[in-house]
Amino acid sequence: MKRNMKNFVKQLVYKNAPKEEYFVRGHRACQGCGPALGLRYILKASGPNTIVVNATGCMEIISSPFPYTSWAVPWIHTAFENTAAVASGIDAAIKVLKRKGRLDPNKKINIIALGGDGGTADIGLQALSGMLARDHNVLYICYDNEAYMNTGVQGSSATPYGAHTTTTPAGKVKFGQGYWKKNVAAIAAAHEIKYVATACPSYPLDLMEKVKRALSFDGAAYIHMFSVCPTGWGCPSNKTIEIGRLAVETGMFPLYEVFFGHIYRISYEPPKGLKPVEEYLKTQKRFRHLPKEIIDQIQERINEHWEWLKLMEETTSTEKYEKKVQEFLAQAV
Ligand SMILES: Cc1ncc(C[n+]2csc(CCOP(=O)(O)OP(=O)(O)O)c2C)c(N)n1
Ligand code: SF4
Numbered sequence: 001m002k003r004n005m006k007n008f009v010k011q012l013v014y015k016n017a018p019k020e021e022y023f024v025r026g027h028r029a030c031q032g033c034g035p036a037l038g039l040r041y042i043l044k045a046s047g048p049n050t051i052v053v054n055a056t057g058c059m060e061i062i063s064s065p066f067p068y069t070s071w072a073v074p075w076i077h078t079a080f081e082n083t084a085a086v087a088s089g090i091d092a093a094i095k096v097l098k099r100k101g102r103l104d105p106n107k108k109i110n111i112i113a114l115g116g117d118g119g120t121a122d123i124g125l126q127a128l129s130g131m132l133a134r135d136h137n138v139l140y141i142c143y144d145n146e147a148y149m150n151t152g153v154q155g156s157s158a159t160p161y162g163a164h165t166t167t168t169p170a171g172k173v174k175f176g177q178g179y180w181k182k183n184v185a186a187i188a189a190a191h192e193i194k195y196v197a198t199a200c201p202s203y204p205l206d207l208m209e210k211v212k213r214a215l216s217f218d219g220a221a222y223i224h225m226f227s228v229c230p231t232g233w234g235c236p237s238n239k240t241i242e243i244g245r246l247a248v249e250t251g252m253f254p255l256y257e258v259f260f261g262h263i264y265r266i267s268y269e270p271p272k273g274l275k276p277v278e279e280y281l282k283t284q285k286r287f288r289h290l291p292k293e294i295i296d297q298i299q300e301r302i303n304e305h306w307e308w309l310k311l312m313e314e315t316t317s318t319e320k321y322e323k324k325v326q327e328f329l330a331q332a333v
């Protein structure tokens with residue numbers, strides 16, 4: 001726990017961040033776009049020796065209007081279904097080239113697969129599962145803006161309970177999304193890979209440290225990045241950072257790491273406990289129709305999930321597990 005709190009404090013020292021940019025200006029994201037900000041940090045952390053495999057979605061569309069590009073690293077656009085499969089193929093190709101002496105075997109090449117929540121929680125889940133099961137040298141990052149934004153805010157299985165989208169409209173009959181958000185980080189962890197984390201661009205150094213960590217070992221890693229979308233969520237574009245923080249502070253989106261599939265470490269625990277979820281919900285138009293009983297249900301669910309996370313951390317904080325995490329971290333960053 002101490003280690004995580006120390007990491008969190010480090011976020012205040014922004015001067016530690018790499019200066020170089022590999023996701024560069026000129027793209028066409030909306031003002032205040034959370035995923036685009038996140039990409040900037042991710043690429044700062046990964047550096048120039050990176051290949052990005054990018055599913056269809058906002059981040060692909062806004063970054064690559066022919067003949068322009070915002071990617072200062074090699075980048076390939078894939079369909080939803082095969083992002084993780086293409087990334088797996090690149091990993092296999094690099095291994096063959098190294099074996100045949102056509103690439104320096106010591107050269108570290110980062111492969112980052114990038115998909116939205118639609119491309120990850122729904123359409124690309126099968127290929128992602130295969131990639132994680134085979135433990136490819138790939139970091140898969142889901143930027144979760146909680147709907148299919150690029151095509152006009154359709155609900156995905158990562159859309160939160162009660163949220164209004166164009167396919168889960170709130171009205172007299174329904175109150176918005178009628179089922180609970182799919183926990184893709186838990187699904188990724190169930191593959192028993194070495195590293196899974198949740199992150200949010202409102203906590204830039206935490207995000208960059210997690211990316212560095214995820215790229216520092218042989219094998220698959222998964223990061224689920226909560227990403228505020230002012231256009232789809234109906235919130236002011238100058239509130240992106242604040243809303244991301246509120247998501248974490250209310251427990252709507254807790255920040256944590258999972259080592260080896262079962263060792264949980266919470267990255268940030270609000271010192272005065274979780275804030276009421278209403279503080280987060282009231283910042284966005286997609287939730288403004290929610291009656292008290294639905295807000296209460298959401299609050300209860302958050303409380304239970306938070307208790308569960310703390311229990312997972314506590315039960316895996318024994319000397320044996322802590323030693324395993326420390327050994328992993330010592331080689332990782
Ligand atoms: C198989 C397939 N179905 C539908 C589309 C149309 N489409 C393009 S982008 C998009 C939304 C993607 O949502 P998400 O993965 O969450 O990324 P976001 O747009 O939110 O960044 C859709 C449905 C497509 N390109 N391919
Ligand atoms: S719709 Fe949302 S995710 Fe897409 S570019 Fe705009 S702010 Fe970013």
Ligand SMILES: [Mg+2]
Binds near residue numbers: 116117143145147
């Ligand atoms: Mg999306």
